[in-house]
Amino acid sequence: MAIAKAERLMNLALCLLGTRRPLSKRELRGSIEAYLEAGSDDSFNRMFERDKDDLRELGLVIETVENLDGDTGYLARRDSNRLPPITLDAEEAAALGLAAKVWQQARLAGAASGALQKLRAAGMPEAEDAYEVHSALEPRIPVHEAAFEPLMLACRDRRPVTFDYRKANSAAPVQRQVEPWTLECWRGHWYLAGWDRARGAERVFRLSRITGKVRSRAGAFTAEVPDVVTVRETVESWAGETATRTARIRLRAGAGYPLRSRAISVKERGDGWDELEIPYGHGLDAWLVEFGPDVVVEEPADLRADVVDRLRAVAKD
Numbered sequence: 132m133a134i135a136k137a138e139r140l141m142n143l144a145l146c147l148l149g150t151r152r153p154l155s156k157r158e159l160r161g162s163i164e165a166y167l168e169a170g171s172d173d174s175f176n177r178m179f180e181r182d183k184d185d186l187r188e189l190g191l192v193i194e195t196v197e198n199l200d201g202d203t204g205y206l207a208r209r210d211s212n213r214l215p216p217i218t219l220d221a222e223e224a225a226a227l228g229l230a231a232k233v234w235q236q237a238r239l240a241g242a243a244s245g246a247l248q249k250l251r252a253a254g255m256p257e258a259e260d261a262y263e264v265h266s267a268l269e270p271r272i273p274v275h276e277a278a279f280e281p282l283m284l285a286c287r288d289r290r291p292v293t294f295d296y297r298k299a300n301s302a303a304p305v306q307r308q309v310e311p312w313t314l315e316c317w318r319g320h321w322y323l324a325g326w327d328r329a330r331g332a333e334r335v336f337r338l339s340r341i342t343g344k345v346r347s348r349a350g351a352f353t354a355e356v357p358d359v360v361t362v363r364e365t366v367e368s369w370a371g372e373t374a375t376r377t378a379r380i381r382l383r384a385g386a387g388y389p390l391r392s393r394a395i396s397v398k399e400r401g402d403g404w405d406e407l408e409i410p411y412g413h414g415l416d417a418w419l420v421e422f423g424p425d426v427v428v429e430e431p432a433d434l435r436a437d438v439v440d441r442l443r444a445v446a447k448d
Contacts, residue, residue, distance in 0.1 A: 153204025276338040326354040374410030
């Protein structure tokens, strides 16, 4: 079905770009095989309107023109749909080359490499990558979760999904029905922000806790998708970025460098442990659990209890 629609959209785009005069619906229907196979005029009209909206959403500028007889015609002028010349200097080309190396996931790595090749064919300078030789560090965004690719496509296509999700303090997964908004990488972990239909509220899910396959569901979104900034703030808040108070923990000497980098204060105890004061926000308990026996929560008591509950849940598994 997806291939058939893509072919139909391509044929419609070619018809609109290849004409010198506006084409009526009747003419377009007679030129595209998929439209000829439409069962009725109503079916064709609905299909054509959806296709026209999809092409416009993809960036094609389609003009609507009325002729002297009152008929409506459509065309996409080439000058309105032609990209301006690509002008990049050597530093900008090097920055794009560096960005293309960020992705480790195979699908995105191939897409980034293909985009670079097209830009170079269009005249982008072949700048020497200063980062490749002289830098000991290379940027990487790891994507190990099998759920990443289907969720990325679902976010792009605005398709609801279902998946089994196991919370950190739960032994068994629970099926969730979600309208996916966006994926965000935070502290080396990927999170999905979206609308949880069963709970009637926005939720954030850590991809490493999704079990089984991500399955797409038919139908449109029922909740409004917020802007990018709001979604990112939600991800950061649920993952523990937004701190509302502080916590005091004991950290084994020489361990937990990510915690030390965020600490407000660090005191050496002299017994192989250090005492840290760190920002405390939603999700801190899940982060502390990852450090295992190297971390002991001193206060507040509710954070200590949450960490203990999570550790017990892990031990049961």
